[in-house]
Amino acid sequence: MAELVWTIAGSDSGGGAGVQADVKAMHSFGVQTCTAITALTAQNSLAVEEINAVSSEVLESQLLALEADLKAAVIKIGMLANSTQIQLVAEHLAQYKSRWDNPPVIVFDPVAIASSGDVLTEEDTLDALKKYLLPLVDVITPNTQETQVLTGVYLIGPDAVREAARKLREFGVKSVIIKGGHWDYPSGYCIDYCWSEGEEYWLGNEAIQTPHSHGTGCSFASSVAACLAKGYPIKDAFILAKAYINQGLKLAQRFGEGRGPLAHCGFPENISDFPQVIEPGSWLGDELEFAVSEEFNFAAGFAPIGEELGLYAVVDSVDWVEKCLAEGVKTVQLRIKQADHATLEEDIQCAITLGEKYQGRVFINDHWELSIRHGAYGVHLGQEDLDSANLVAIQQAGLRLGVSTHGFYEMLRAHNYRPSYLAFGAIYPTTTKDMSGQIQGLEKLRHFVPLMRETYPTVAIGGIDLTRAPQVAATGVGSVAVVRAITEAADYKQAIIDLKRATGES
Numbered sequence: 063m064a065e066l067v068w069t070i071a072g073s074d075s076g077g078g079a080g081v082q083a084d085v086k087a088m089h090s091f092g093v094q095t096c097t098a099i100t101a102l103t104a105q106n107s108l109a110v111e112e113i114n115a116v117s118s119e120v121l122e123s124q125l126l127a128l129e130a131d132l133k134a135a136v137i138k139i140g141m142l143a144n145s146t147q148i149q150l151v152a153e154h155l156a157q158y159k160s161r162w163d164n165p166p167v168i169v170f171d172p173v174a175i176a177s178s179g180d181v182l183t184e185e186d187t188l189d190a191l192k193k194y195l196l197p198l199v200d201v202i203t204p205n206t207q208e209t210q211v212l213t214g215v216y217l218i219g220p221d222a223v224r225e226a227a228r229k230l231r232e233f234g235v236k237s238v239i240i241k242g243g244h245w246d247y248p249s250g251y252c253i254d255y256c257w258s259e260g261e262e263y264w265l266g267n268e269a270i271q272t273p274h275s276h277g278t279g280c281s282f283a284s285s286v287a288a289c290l291a292k293g294y295p296i297k298d299a300f301i302l303a304k305a306y307i308n309q310g311l312k313l314a315q316r317f318g319e320g321r322g323p324l325a326h327c328g329f330p331e332n333i334s335d336f337p338q339v340i341e342p343g344s345w346l347g348d349e350l351e352f353a354v355s356e357e358f359n360f361a362a363g364f365a366p367i368g369e370e371l372g373l374y375a376v377v378d379s380v381d382w383v384e385k386c387l388a389e390g391v392k393t394v395q396l397r398i399k400q401a402d403h404a405t406l407e408e409d410i411q412c413a414i415t416l417g418e419k420y421q422g423r424v425f426i427n428d429h430w431e432l433s434i435r436h437g438a439y440g441v442h443l444g445q446e447d448l449d450s451a452n453l454v455a456i457q458q459a460g461l462r463l464g465v466s467t468h469g470f471y472e473m474l475r476a477h478n479y480r481p482s483y484l485a486f487g488a489i490y491p492t493t494t495k496d497m498s499g500q501i502q503g504l505e506k507l508r509h510f511v512p513l514m515r516e517t518y519p520t521v522a523i524g525g526i527d528l529t530r531a532p533q534v535a536a537t538g539v540g541s542v543a544v545v546r547a548i549t550e551a552a553d554y555k556q557a558i559i560d561l562k563r564a565t566g567e568s
């Protein structure tokens with residue numbers, strides 16, 4: 063069943079922003095949308111002629127109807143026309159938060175100023191917002207002007223953006239996304255910022271030049287809301303919303319004499335619409351003056367593999383490396399996790415030699431220094447390892463590099479390094495490793511694979527067994543990686559034959 067998302071916002075008679083944009087954006091991400099309309103604006107592509115706020119009774123009757131029968135996973139709030147509406151909505155939200163079995167996530171787009179420049183709310187709303195609404199908000203998505211109006215911070219650079227986000231959190235907001243569509247810094251680029259749970263995320267891409275951008279703010283917040291309802295973590299919702307806007311700006315058309323609306327074109331599927339994850343040491347990171355640690359090393363472009371990896375066995379001993387290679391598994395990873403493993407170096411050496419003997423690809427998990435020392439075919443690293451491993455040394459030694467990813471943000475971060483392959487996990491729950499909160503499922507895998515398949519060999523891992531392998535392979539992923547499906551099989555030789563057949567390898 064589709065997830066339910068409400069939008070509490072104004073109607074745009076011109077069809078480009080407000081609830082009209084919200085419904086289209088939410089539909090693109092596959093959620094069911096309910097609406098509570100706060101105002102019937104009379105506007106077209108040139109101007110907002112009238113606001114026409116609905117009465118408190120009319121607004122409340124919509125909320126009462128929805129809360130009685132169609133409880134939302136996420137509620138997106140757009141234009142609230144006056145302080146009475148703000149107070150009314152805040153009272154209802156507070157009840158939902160305290161009384162519903164599954165309290166809704168609140169996403170607030172503080173629509174102060176339409177892109178045409180018209181002020182959409184009354185003067186006294188600012189105090190009411192700060193007093194009643196912001197303490198209930200989980201994610202706020204202001205643009206530059208709205209951020210400045212709410213915080214008094216003028217966004218002249220990254221530190222000012224951080225400072226504004228801190229001020230918004232002081233009002234009680236949990237997570238902050240500040241959209242950089244208007245700050246043109248660095249020149250010609252559009253940089254966006256997200257702060258959530260102590261982590262910050264920066265995304266950037268070249269600014270897309272079009273006058274037809276009406277409704278981008280509403281659509282961005284609605285995309286975030288829909289993605290959160292779909293179970294994406296905020297950093298992935300942030301990326302997807304940004305890709306959705308980029309896609310819509312590129313395809314936007316003129317309707318009327320003024321600014322046309324953002325185009326709504328479904329889930330973003332083209333990698334060129336996705337932003338770059340900005341990291342210290344990258345060009346954009348330098349432009350934004352991100353601190354770079356002394357031992358910082360960055361390398362992009364690792365030795366290619368040249369074909370898909372096929373059935374991929376991830377095992378914890380040399381004995382299993384040999385058993386798998388001997389049965390014709392072409393890609394094997396030695397994954398030894400005990401820090402005090404007495405024969406670690408010897409085992410890595412043996413695994414590398416076995417790979418050469420059986421002409422298989424043997425990757426070593428984590429231990430990149432020993433991998434370089436003994437000339438491994440490749441190493442497999444996790445996201446945290448990207449910060450600490452000597453990537454330059456791995457690249458210069460000609461080792462292949464595989465990188466784990468768990469979601470869109472990590473996938474795009476890994477893409478900065480142009481590794482030799484990308485792994486997506488965990489597709490299903492697994493007992494081999496604690497992956498709680500990081501289960502992707504087939505629907506998300508179906509989105510990851512087409513974005514990356516042209517650039518890298520792709521691998522799916524986590525909870526895959528013989529019964530699930532065919533559906534995983536049907537996503538187009540190039541390789542299925544398993545631990546227990548081989549090492550805990552009653553007959554591992556038969557399991558290898560069956561898994562290869564189930565994934566179309568033989």
Ligand SMILES: Cc1ncc(COP(=O)(O)OP(=O)(O)O)c(N)n1
Binds near residue numbers: 395427444465467487
């Ligand atoms: C093929 C493949 N994919 C993902 C992983 C997980 O690697 P990582 O995130 O580094 O976690 P650990 O395996 O070190 O626990 C993997 N090993 N192999």
Ligand SMILES: Cc1nc(C(=O)O)sc1CCOP(=O)(O)O
Binds near residue numbers: 468525546
């Ligand atoms: C080692 C590992 N990495 C994962 C990831 O998602 O990064 S899932 C995983 C365990 C896979 O084991 P099994 O096939 O037994 O479920």
Ligand SMILES: [Mg+2]
Binds near residue numbers: 427428442443447
């Ligand atoms: Mg690792």
